[in-house]
Amino acid sequence: MTIREIFLDGNYNCAEAVLLWANERYGLNVAPEDVRLVSGFGGGMGCGENCGALLGAMAALSKALVQDRAHTTPGFREACAELVDRFRADLGSIECTELKEKYRRPDVRCLCVVERAAAILDEYMQTLEETP
DSSP, rough: OOOHOOOOOOOOOHOOOOOOHHHHHHHHOOOOOGGGGGGGHIIIIIIIIIOOOHHHOOOHHHHHOOSGGGGGGGHHHHHHHHHHHHHHHHOOSBBBBHHHHHHHTTTBTHHHHHHHHHHHHHHHHHHHHHHO
């Protein structure tokens, strides 16, 4: 399924949709019931703070890169920072409230942001695959 189909289905918030999409795209082996772990990230953690779509992408990046623990994964901190930097550069902010003001539409909610989060994650994952 495309990120658009998952998000517009209406059953998933922004964080859940990005993680579900990434799970399918990259074969992350996230169990369907484990998607609930990012449920609280939607809507900027329910209070308009950090963007849930970015947090869903971060969860996918974590699942893809971390073998045991974040602290024992070489380059993981830098990878997270790079994903955030790319998101901010593309969309102008990482804050849900700011992004909603700029991009949210009544008929499709934050689809634009969710699609960009998925695209940014996809582009970044491709650069990681190309790095020896």
